[in-house]
Amino acid sequence: MHGSHRIIVTGFRSAYHPWQYPGFIRKYFGSDVQWAYIVPRDKPQSADRTVNLTNPGGVRLESFDALAEFQEDGTLVRVLTGAAYRNAASRDPDSILFPDLARQERILVSNPADFGALLTAGTQALTWGLPERAVPYLRRAAEVGPDNPYPWFFMGQSFQDEKNIQQARASYQKAIALDGPNGNPAFRQALAALPRSEK
Numbered sequence: 001m002h003g004s005h006r007i008i009v010t011g012f013r014s015a016y017h018p019w020q021y022p023g024f025i026r027k028y029f030g031s032d033v034q035w036a037y038i039v040p041r042d043k044p045q046s047a048d049r050t051v052n053l054t055n056p057g058g059v060r061l062e063s064f065d066a067l068a069e070f071q072e073d074g075t076l077v078r079v080l081t082g083a084a085y086r087n088a089a090s091r092d093p094d095s096i097l098f099p100d101l102a103r104q105e106r107i108l109v110s111n112p113a114d115f116g117a118l119l120t121a122g123t124q125a126l127t128w129g130l131p132e133r134a135v136p137y138l139r140r141a142a143e144v145g146p147d148n149p150y151p152w153f154f155m156g157q158s159f160q161d162e163k164n165i166q167q168a169r170a171s172y173q174k175a176i177a178l179d180g181p182n183g184n185p186a187f188r189q190a191l192a193a194l195p196r197s198e199k
Contacts, residue, residue: 006063007035011070011077011099025068028079036064038097056097056128061089069099100124115144123154131158149178153187160194169194 007025025035038056067080067088077099080088088096095102104121107114122137135158141151156171172191179187 005029005033005035005066005081007033007066007068008038008059008061008064008096009035009068009070010038010096012038012072024076028068029066035068059097061093061096064089067096069096072100098124098128098130101128112140113144115141115148118144119151119154122151122158126154126158126161129161131161134158147178149175149183149187152178153184153190156190160190165194 007029009025025033036059038059065081065085067078067085069077069079071077092102094105101121101124104117104124107117108121111117118137118141122134122141125131125134125137135155138151138155138158141148142155145151152171152175156168156175159165159168159171169191172187172194175187176183176191
């Protein structure tokens with residue numbers, strides 16, 4: 001498997017790698033590798049000159065020729081190279097860029113009313129900076145679990161990311177109402193932090 005490769009690494013939600021996966025990548029692909037680590041939102045600096053930390057929106061999958069996908073705990077999920085990588089990149093790019101989100105979507109195909117999968121899909125989309133994709137999952141989660149405040153709280157974050165302050169405010173207020181007077185203080189803090197001007 002050795003030779004020059006441009007590898008995309010996915011599956012982690014933080015920009016830090018305590019699991020030594022760079023060592024695995026070099027052992028598997030050889031030392032002549034350039035790889036991009038897909039991280040959500042912020043893009044911290046990397047001390048490794050062969051590593052590019054990037055956000056999913058800036059990735060052109062055709063610029064790579066291999067995938068190393070991990071679970072959050074550092075367990076290797078799969079390695080794709082050659083035709084297998086090209087097929088996945090063209091047919092199901094979300095499974096490469098957002099593997100956790102893609103897993104939840106597969107659960108929802110067979111069980112569209114799975115509250116846990118809906119909430120997780122919504123929060124995953126939000127984590128990856130996709131608020132427009134988060135809201136539909138969170139709305140459905142709120143319908144399936146009408147007494148649970150968390151879909152409304154995360155919907156508020158999604159609307160806030162979209163600069164829709166009026167909808168964010170209404171969502172946070174709904175979360176607070178469902179949570180009761182001694183509920184999660186993060187709900188009230190999020191509402192209080194909203195700017196006064198509304199869209």
